[in-house]
Amino acid sequence: MPATPPRPDVPSPAAGTACDTDVLIVGAGPTGLTLAAALQARGVRCLLIDRLAEGANTSRAAVVHARTLEVLEPLGVSAALVARGLQAQRFSVRDRDRVLMPIGFAQLPSRYPFTLMISQAETERALLDRLLALGGTVMRPRTLIGLTQSDEHALATLDDGTCIAARYVVGADGMHSAVRGFAGIPFDGDRYDEAFVLADVQLDGGVPHDEVVLYFSPAGMAVVAPLPDGRHRVVATVDEAPEQPDAAFIQALLDARGPQRAPARVRALLWSSRFRVHHRIAERYRAGRLLLAGDAAHVHSPAGGQGMNTGMLDAMRLATALGRALEGDDAALDAYGAERRPIAQQVIALAHRLTRLATVPPARRLLRNALLSLLALCPPFRRRLAWQLSGLAYR
Numbered sequence: 026m027p028a029t030p031p032r033p034d035v036p037s038p039a040a041g042t043a044c045d046t047d048v049l050i051v052g053a054g055p056t057g058l059t060l061a062a063a064l065q066a067r068g069v070r071c072l073l074i075d076r077l078a079e080g081a082n083t084s085r086a087a088v089v090h091a092r093t094l095e096v097l098e099p100l101g102v103s104a105a106l107v108a109r110g111l112q113a114q115r116f117s118v119r120d121r122d123r124v125l126m127p128i129g130f131a132q133l134p135s136r137y138p139f140t141l142m143i144s145q146a147e148t149e150r151a152l153l154d155r156l157l158a159l160g161g162t163v164m165r166p167r168t169l170i171g172l173t174q175s176d177e178h179a180l181a182t183l184d185d186g187t188c189i190a191a192r193y194v195v196g197a198d199g200m201h202s203a204v205r206g207f208a209g210i211p212f213d214g215d216r217y218d219e220a221f222v223l224a225d226v227q228l229d230g231g232v233p234h235d236e237v238v239l240y241f242s243p244a245g246m247a248v249v250a251p252l253p254d255g256r257h258r259v260v261a262t263v264d265e266a267p268e269q270p271d272a273a274f275i276q277a278l279l280d281a282r283g284p285q286r287a288p289a290r291v292r293a294l295l296w297s298s299r300f301r302v303h304h305r306i307a308e309r310y311r312a313g314r315l316l317l318a319g320d321a322a323h324v325h326s327p328a329g330g331q332g333m334n335t336g337m338l339d340a341m342r343l344a345t346a347l348g349r350a351l352e353g354d355d356a357a358l359d360a361y362g363a364e365r366r367p368i369a370q371q372v373i374a375l376a377h378r379l380t381r382l383a384t385v386p387p388a389r390r391l392l393r394n395a396l397l398s399l400l401a402l403c404p405p406f407r408r409r410l411a412w413q414l415s416g417l418a419y420r
């Protein structure tokens with residue numbers, strides 16, 4: 026296996042150093058937490074570190090799909106997630122009050138025929154609870170600042186001066202992954218021009234409480250999705266937006282793009298954010314003893330709500346592969362990348378198509394909506410979209 030060139034500021038592993046752990050996971054977001062819990066459940070020695078003193082409590086990803094709930098079932102977290110989330114049975118594309126494309130999840134061939142709406146903070150809490158119950162923990166705040174590897178092990182250096190020798194190190198450390206950087210794996214792609222505005226609000230008026238609505242209006246796109254406790258998530262693309270949009274900003278978006286007969290009224294703004302989105306994928310998911318999963322391996326637009334889900338599914342698959350590798354089947358780790366990277370490519374392509382559809386220039390929006398209404402007359406098309414959005418297409 027090719028050794029990563031040593032960095033002068035990082036201690037070199039001494040030949041024959043015993044490993045402190047079998048797997049060191051860098052990053053305790055949804056991907057790292059899922060992986061740590063899955064390894065712990067298998068009895069694999071692992072350590073999980075995160076540079077933050079505590080988990081982020083912001084909403085961010087708000088959807089857990091049917092396929093993710095199926096795959097998380099053996100870990101014992103799906104029931105906890107379902108108990109904390111809200112089951113959205115339908116998804117529709119609308120032009121203000123007119124439904125262009127209704128999509129139902131009730132017929133999905135799954136034990137979870139719905140989209141589960143739940144904040145990322147809640148999802149992470151359920152995963153952490155499970156990890157703790159299995160006897161695991163998160164070491165924080167600990168930042169990875171150096172990483173080398175040899176034939177025997179990988180050696181990680183943390184900001185407190187600790188060195189951890191591990192048989193494998195997993196980068197679940199997000200889009201700006203340090204592990205990916207130390208592994209020298211390119212992260213090719215680009216950035217979307219548009220900014221995304223995201224807000225959790227309390228709404229009155231004409232928005233459903235059991236359905237995710239994607240408004241494709243002449244003034245632009247907006248997603249309005251129900252969350253537990255009577256909240257709604259609003260997502261919209263904008264050219265310019267303040268870093269933390271206020272209630273008036275969100276209200277103006279809803280007035281222009283949302284329902285008209287019974288307009289949605291923002292009663293309270295609970296959280297808001299503006300962010301720019303990239304679509305990128307790691308050239309490979311493995312460099313010797315270093316592996317990537319989640320946003321460290323792939324990022325894309327939030328259209329379709331696939332990001333966090335894809336990361337958790339990577340983690341479950343990687344836990345199996347690491348278990349096999351530790352029993353001597355090293356090829357299992359190559360199979361992990363060979364299986365999961367093409368799926369990430371498909372997810373990025375779907376999110377890209379949805380984003381492009383949502384952001385067509387104003388002159389083409391009426392035509393787009395007319396075409397969508399026509400396609401909606403074709404049940405197989407609607408079924409296929411439900412199949413893809415739920416993640417069941419990647420079974």
Ligand SMILES: Cc1cc2nc3c(=O)[nH]c(=O)nc-3n(C[C@H](O)[C@H](O)[C@H](O)COP(=O)(O)OP(=O)(O)OC[C@H]3O[C@@H](n4cnc5c(N)ncnc54)[C@H](O)[C@@H]3O)c2cc1C
Nearest residue numbers: 052054055056076085086168169198199319320330332333
């Ligand atoms: C504002 C916002 C809104 C979003 N909205 C959506 C959405 O609507 N739908 C959707 O699907 N996705 C959304 N996402 C994306 C979603 O949050 C990510 O896909 C998901 O968090 C990825 O999980 P992850 O565990 O792979 O990485 P992350 O959640 O990024 O976790 C990485 C962890 O690694 C830690 N870390 C980083 N570097 C180091 C280091 N050197 N040492 C130690 N620890 C380190 C970080 O502290 C962090 O806890 C949104 C993201 C943001 C920021």
